[in-house]
Amino acid sequence: MDGTPNNIQNDNKGEKLKECNKKEEEVKEMAPGSSAPIHRSSSRLQLDLSGAAIQGNFEERNPTILLPNQSDDISHLALDIGGSLIKLVYFSRHEEQSPDDKRKRSIKKRFGISNGSRRSYPILGGRLHFVKFETGKLNECLDFISAKQLHRGGLDSPSWHSGTRPEDNTIIIKATGGGAYKFADVFKERLGVSLDKEDEMDCLVAGANFLLKAIRHEAFTHMEGQKEFVQIDHNDLFPYLLVNVGSGVSIIKVDGDGKFQRVSGTNVGGGTYWGLGRLLTKCNSFDELLELSQQGDNSNVDMLVGDIYGGMDYSKIGLSASTIASSFGKTISESKELSDYRPEDISLSLLRMISYNIGQISYLNALRYGLKRIFFGGFFIRGHAYTMDTISFAVHFWSKGQAQAMFLRHEGFLGALGAFMSYEKHGLDVLRAHQLVERFPMGAPCVGGKIHGPPLGDLNEKISWMEKFVQKGTEITAPVPMAPPGTTGVGGFERPSSRGNALRSDASAALNIGVLHLVPTLEVFPLLADPKIYEPNTIDLSDHSELEFWFMVLSEHLPDLVAKAVASEGGTDDAKRRGDAFARAFSAHLARLMEEPAAYGKLGLANLLELREECLREFQFVDAYITIKQRENEASLAVLPDLLIELDSMNEEERLLALIEGVLAANIFDWGSRACVDLYHKGTIIEIYRMSRKKMQRPWRASSYRNKDLLSKDKVNNYSG
Ligand SMILES: Nc1ncnc2c1ncn2[C@@H]1O[C@H](COP(=O)(O)OP(=O)(O)O)[C@@H](O)[C@H]1O
């Protein structure tokens, strides 16, 4: 199982590496030409605190602190340089701002206006981005960092922001993984940065704990093709087993924040699958190898129990005839060459062998420590349905259902996130789930199971790419292979069911994670009974008929929305082009979600509508309903004096009710009534107000709130957002 000297305890782990690290740090901390150590502040998030002042009332518990000299454009980068892949997590404070936003901010700055948040720094609003490169293509990674100037954020010098860089001021970036040692010189040479090395196991645990505590719907189970998100109770998270399947596999018992023990590991991991697979199949990429496995039949390569027992089960010990008795065992008894075997079969056999093995070793370790929950991370998992099913199957089978395999959406980024967390004062650790909002770049549609298109910086590029895409007439598909349930019952390693003709879309070249928007100003509605279990989505789209219904609603409504969006931008040719591109991108994402509702995490109706907004914004439609809003505002203002007279004539109680109903009428009511939407087309907002107060039936009072006739498709026409 393990048999290696790898079971290092947290307290003595990596002493040598640490020592070497320490020496380097000592050198770093000495100011040149002096014996005095300088304060090593460069590993902190770079906040310019000069001129900081409390704004407003000093007695307040959390007064706003104004940082007048703080640049908003902080980027912050952490790396995990592994045996196979380099993972980057970087933070951008205010990326992609319009010049207008910048102007507003500089005005605010000039007049000393804070961002309005009651919470004070150091909690930062911004975005966390996740990117990966192959370690063998280190130069691409360096080019990326350099092009985006991500390493700038590592420089703790106010003067940097004004453009001068003192010669002796070294940029320091947090990094973990073996490559932080191996490639330290290259980083120094190419980017002039020093890698501040963090222990890999520390980082994996910190990353996993952060994700499990801070991100809603981070963990999920995957059994027989079914993905189910698991709500983790923060107070009942520890202990758990963390299995990181990277090039090799580390198995860690986690008891708390910073409290863990690496209890085992195995050298048969992701590197084994990819390395052996490449040699045996001549595949050019990991994804190609994984894709091949989808068409494989491992019984051509593996020796099954039935092969040994003349087609019979060995039921006495619980093994069916189709159970793999020996991976690749069939290849010894035949006088065949490698070329006589189908690469597809080899890939599948290898994938099953390694996944089962990892599942089994993990289970044994869970058993050893009495743990019920096993979280699997690392890029070997690749969001790949069949891999996850296989691992889950092994854990379930061996533990007789006592232990559970769970997977993490940010599977490959645990280490990089942990390295990021090791920057002091980024404030991330105190952010809570509701302050992290995940958004997906909507510009590039999904074709053949892959999100296509280059990383587009410029909208024109995005549109011209979209045009090419349309010209080609490429069919938009997002196949989700779901073979019929294939287990025969007597146990053993049967074939898990999520296998089919093509790779699942979330195992495509793109990552199935978005950008994490950190919004520290978001607060939980104080009257919620239990914010932890509150689910804002009243319509759960994991019910496929519900999803189909909404897919149809949104698709049918799309031309109308595009027309409005184009009109909102003056109906110009450019707006038409953008509208067309938006429609294609959004349709492609809808198609993907139809095939795989959980592709972007747990999906509810609110997410779908938010996704549509996001997509509109990506094609630079600021507000598709602006012209209608203007029309409504004008109409409302015209009748406002009469309305005020009417309200004034009421007694206080009546008036309050009328006011509340009026506010709701314009917002909630239109979500539920076809009649209301008809009014939009014929009348004005004020008419809706009057109608809602007089004779229209309120949909939320109807016996069947979820009745689809009441929840008409027209409710998506609402523009109140
Ligand atoms: N594009 C890819 N290129 C190479 N390996 C990949 C790729 N995508 C997934 N993998 C798998 O992920 C493994 C690396 O996982 P990762 O968690 O990044 O570990 P490491 O830190 O060792 O690089 C590879 O060994 C391979 O099995």
Ligand SMILES: CC(C)(COP(=O)(O)O)[C@@H](O)C(=O)NCCC(=O)O
């Ligand atoms: C040495 C490693 C920690 C490096 O991490 P990786 O780059 O594979 O993510 C890992 O490969 C590992 O745990 N290997 C297993 C070695 C063993 O326990 O047998």
